[in-house]
Amino acid sequence: MLAEVPATRDAGVPSGDTLIELRKLVVEYGVGDRLVRAVDGIDLSIRSNEILGLAGESGCGKSTVANAVMQILRPPARIAGGSVLFRGEDLATKSKEELRKFRWRNVSMVFQSAMNALNPVMRVGDQFVDMMRAHEHVSKSTALARAGELLDLVGIDKRRIRAYPHELSGGMRQRVIIAMALALQPELVILDEPTTALDVVVQREILQQVRDLQRDFGFAVLFITHDLSLLLEFAHRTAIMYAGEIVEEAPSELLHANPLHPYTIGLLKSFPPLTGPIERMTGIPGSPPDLADPPAGCRFHPRCPHCSAADAALYLRQTTERPLLREIEPGHRVACHLVESPA
């Protein structure tokens, strides 16, 4: 462990001002007397000009974070604590109309099954026009011309603005949605499992394109997936979520080289290698906890390979005390009792 914390943070990560800041954010879903804390007090910031990855298993709360940033949580979900700041302004203070403009113009979002979100009886170009004219005063012809340019950017022939969605493959429809998300030049694009439904080759083509566009236009990306290997490759920084909490966060290269949380290590060990010897792997035994009744102490302790009654003092802490997310080395934060604090 590093003994001192140097002044410079996050080497290798684009430095930008903070665009979105989540402060002690709590999101609850209440159904009857059952209360589920999907997001339980997380601190996370997204800087302009960076790709931030958010990884975790189904049900860990990662999509809820995205919905909170986009301000599209609907009952029974509600923000029960903390805040979401956009350029320092609390989004909770914004009016409905301000939020309507904020979405798409400042922050846009691509959902997992977004390719099914296109209107099947409307030409692709007209859907661009509708969306743009809901936010800007532009003529139809200007909007159509822009739609053509955007399609071109994501690798689709601009003549396809005349196509209907069913005439495009799943991968092409997903690109259309990404082009739409970029149409108003937002400062942040949220990609929630954008390529999970697509096969590997198409997935890579799309992600490569997103990265190129991000580099050229300088917007920020919040990229959510359960596939950590993708994030390590495409994201500048990666945060790992488990059971509603962030358990580790670091620049992606550092996270790959020096993962500290047993959950992160387990995730990284869940991918069989393509070269070299094949050893029997174990993955992560067990399954994520029920968020209506999360385990006391460290939420990962029932699945943690380093949690046993052998060390009584440590075991007591692991099972009763919630570990705090602490900075261990520059830009690297971990919430684990096993990881020593820097002196």
Place this chain on the structure above:
Amino acid sequence: MRPDELEVRDLTKHFAAGNNLFGHRGRVHAVDEVSFVLRPGTITALVGESGSGKSTVARLLAHLYEPTAGSVIFDGRDVASDRRRRDVLRYRSQVQMIFQDPFGSLNPVKTIRHHLARPLRIHGIVPPNRTDERIHELLTTVGLVPPEKIAAKFPHELSGGQRQRVAIARALAVEPAMLIADEPTSMLDVSIRIGILNLMLELKEKRRLGFLYVTHDLASARYVADTVLVMYAGQIVEQGPVDQVLQHPLHPYTRLLLSAVPDSATGLHAARMELRKNISSAAIDPGEGCRFVARCPLAIGVCSRITPALVEAAPAQSARCHVTAPFPAIREEADVEPAR
């Protein structure tokens, strides 16, 4: 061929595609003259992108589709043309299928016990008074313990990984010789995929089950499989021992697939891929010539004129490529034509 092997011979399935401008109905060659053998105690991976026809092969083997041509030979008989319920049942008791979606393949209003008791009853596997005992054995085999507790649960009370294990237990209930697993892990979280793959390995080693493992994930194919079949646009374009094929891929499509995957062993970054625009499916009304030609970096003149045959270019490894696995007769022509 041994009676416990399953041989697929020139299996072909065509579907009608949508109308084009002139009212002509195209034909999708979803599976075109595919041949391979599944052996007990081995796992054969079938890899390819969506639309390559790999799931159609799985469904043909599970007797869910009728082939357009070709045969599936098992236990000395061509079972592809079986129509009588008794024959189909007998085949299905030997060859079972596991589907991709563990959420859609279980009845939400029935307990796990119900799902496992049904095949035991239909196929008359055990006397009724031993049903529960057998169900508990099956659940224990797939790692769902304590079995008494799991059997009483409903599908929604289980996680995705547990549901997929139930689906495997159900397939095992009839004591099959072969399992056809169609992307059994693709809808599961990364962290629990390995558990399902390990279960397949265990069943292969301890019970000598044979598997056809359909996937688009090359790393998992390497982890579990002995042999790999690579499919593109309805055809097998490369086949061989999995390690050999992934280390020394012959077909440009296999190379493309490999370049799309970051290797967890060596580093983070896969090679940069060339982007393509508006490529339509090569499986619709394919003419003569290689179906991969429009995407191929190695294409030469002959590729768009003559369909390459599956040629054994290395021991036990064959590929369908004029350039990397040339057929002796056209090798000469391939040499003189410059790459375009």
